[in-house]
Amino acid sequence: RAMELPPGRFPAARAAAVAVAYLRYLRGGPGSGLQLRELRRARRQDIDDVGHKYYLELELEDVLDKDRTVNCTAEVLYHLGSKTSAPDVQVTVQGELRSTEEADKEFYNRIRSLEKELVAENIPDSHGNVPPELEPIHLLAWVASGYVIWQNSTENTKFHLAQVKHVKQVKRSDEDLQFDFVVLLHEMVSQEVLPWEVTLLWHPQRGARVPQSRAAGAGS
């Protein structure tokens, strides 16, 4: 009942992008960034009255350690006709992702001990530069936009994080780190670059949470 799809063509590629975004939200952090190395296989099943379900086999690589790859399988279910419901995504990672415990702790302590709250903009800059000390922030922006991308994807969209326009750390009385991002998301089909305001909470053990996100006003 599931139809084999050519991995090089857009329907499979779009579903894979959703799976990767979801995984970045779930497993990403300041010390790790996953990206798709290869979409090995894709199948699609059209489920009456429910929607379209994609079965994917992916090979992912760690952007900070390109020699390490990990395989995973994913299922992405786009709900029928629904513009308000996020796709259901399940991902199973085969094997181990690189442990980032130490890097995470170091980052956490560094940010917690800052006298002034961190503020930065234009990551990367126009020339693609990311200062090394801001790379963890860039990766956390991937986590935050991973959530937004997952929540807002349809079979007719393919989102990527184009740039972190602005990021501001907000000191909290609890143990989470909070970053308020303005990110630019590039949507491939419409070619629009859309500003989104996203709040990210992150903790080395507890991981990430996005308590709020919204498309920012037009005219930026």
Added chain:
Amino acid sequence: IQLDFWLAPHRLGRPVDIRVPFRSLQAVKAHLEASGVSYSIMIEDVQALLDEEQREMLRSSRQRSLDTTTFNYEAYHTIDEIYNFMDMLVAENPNLVSKLEIGRSTENRPLYVLKFSTGGTNRPAIWIDTGIHSREWVTQASGVWFAKKIVQDHANNEGVASILETMDIFLEIVTNPDGFAYTHTTNRMWRKTRSKHAGAICVGVDPNRNWDAGFGDAGASGNSCSETYHGPYPNSEPEVKSIVDFVKSHGNIKAFISIHSYSQLLLYPYGYTTTPAPDEQELHEVSAKAVAALSSLYGTQFEYGSIITTIYRASGSTVDWTYNQGIKYSFTFELRDTGRYGFLLPAKQIVPTAQETWLALKVIMEHARDNIY
């Protein structure tokens, strides 16, 4: 107090220069005044001077290079720098390279095409354009590298030298100069032209939806505020019309390659219809070879196929028009990367991107040369 003595005290009656951290300023002033020691402020804000020095250093490192040998191919350049590069290249190689002005942009910037030719009259030709979408900076930067590469190959009698024996190469590096200037001054993410048409609320037309092939069909937008706005009518954009006029009057272009970024794709017609192009099989085979050549250098993986099956439906696109004009070898590239940096590709990837893309371009050019039609 952390006083930093730039001219230390060493004799009575001699001045002392001190750099005072901001937080100690009040205390130091109070102390000097209370002690009756006169002082004057030589530099109000040392940091400001340092910042200005940094900016100046950056500016001077971008100083105009004197020739195409010292030109920095590993950096992104402004439109003036690229136009200056073109003039230098022509001046250094007057027997091979000439600069043609094929029109003017909406904001009256010249639209320049470099012609590489070893002679003949109206030889069969290859057209390459970069930068039609202004935010795709790695493409204009690659175009600059291609120009230099053609000249080098010719000088060393290798690579495309053999192609230049029987064919001409036309290269338009800054195909959308108004948009490109805008990405430098105002909005790095600007894609379209900068035209303002009567009745349109927003500025700019997507120059890759403005061609007369399925114009206005699904795959473009009629809303001027959209990134894929097709414009009021085909060829409404001077950036597009100038190429149309050039192609028609030249009449002997055999391969047409339009270069974009990002996504790592090699695409052929059609974008506006699911009907396969009559030459699809041949175009698919050439694409396979081109992609393999590209990948051989650094392992960069490209997908390939028709526009509509590989990326999305797009109407009014460049290579659909050129193909329908009879230019069989019509291709669109989407260069690095696949989304990690997207449009903001780090400058250090310019040269590797240009090098690998060049290998694919050579496959297409050689195929065009060896398959006369």
